[in-house]
Structure formats: structure tokens, C-alpha cells
Amino acid sequence: MSDTKSLVLHVDYRTGNDTFDISGDFESDMYREIIGKFLAAQSIPRVDPRKPKTQRDYRVTLIWYPQEDRFEATSNADKEGVRDGVLEEVLSRL
Numbered sequence: 001m002s003d004t005k006s007l008v009l010h011v012d013y014r015t016g017n018d019t020f021d022i023s024g025d026f027e028s029d030m031y032r033e034i035i036g037k038f039l040a041a042q043s044i045p046r047v048d049p050r051k052p053k054t055q056r057d058y059r060v061t062l063i064w065y066p067q068e069d070r071f072e073a074t075s076n077a078d079k080e081g082v083r084d085g086v087l088e089e090v091l092s093r094l
Contacts, residue, residue, distance in 0.1 A: 009034055009062045013086045016056045020090050032094045035087050038062050038071050042084055058086045 009024040009031070022031050055076070060083055063072040075083040 004065050004067045007064045007066065009064070011035070011058075011060045011062075011087065011090055013058045013060070013090060014056060015058070020093070022090070032091060034062065034064060035091045035094070038064075038073065039084060039087055039091065041071055042080075058082075060086055 007025040009022065009026055011020060011022050013020040022028070026034055058075065058077050060073065060075045060077070063074075065071075073083065075086075077083040077086065
């Protein structure tokens with residue numbers, strides 16, 4: 001992690017009832033921009049041969065370092081494609 005100031009966005013997505021919550025350091029009118037900016041930065045398609053595990057609840061945390069304009073992400077999804085799919089679904093519904 002960097003020593004520069006960071007801003008955090010948490011996305012909790014529940015597949016059982018197809019709902020989500022977003023929390024963190026951003027106002028709600030910034031959610032679309034931050035998630036979209038993160039997904040755009042994931043421009044290199046990755047192939048992951050592992051079979052995704054099935055779970056009902058996902059948590060994705062985006063950490064943005066605005067001075068460096070870079071992101072870090074953590075997730076309980078076992079594959080980056082699943083993580084990004086959760087974010088794409090949430091983004092489509094904002």
C-alpha cells in the first residue's frame with residue numbers, strides 16, 4: 001500500500017435476492033464514476049483456468065489513490081473475472 005491518502009468504496013452484492021449496498025468514502029453520486037473508472041483500468045483481459053466457486057454474497061473493496069490515479073481491489077471472489085462481473089452488474093443498475 002502507498003503512503004498517500006486513499007479513498008475506499010465497498011460493494012456488497014447478494015445473489016440470493018439480487019440486491020447490493022455501497023458504502024465508503026464517496027458520495028452516492030460518485031459511485032458510477034469510481035466503479036466505471038476501476039473497470040476501465042482493467043483493460044487487459046485475464047484468463048484464469050480455475051473454476052469459480054459458487055457463493056451467495058460478494059464483497060468488493062476498491063481503494064483509490066487519487067494523487068497517483070491508481071486503484072487496488074480486494075474481494076472474496078476467487079477470480080478477478082467474477083469480481084469484475086459483480087461490479088459490472090452493480091454499475092448497470094446505478
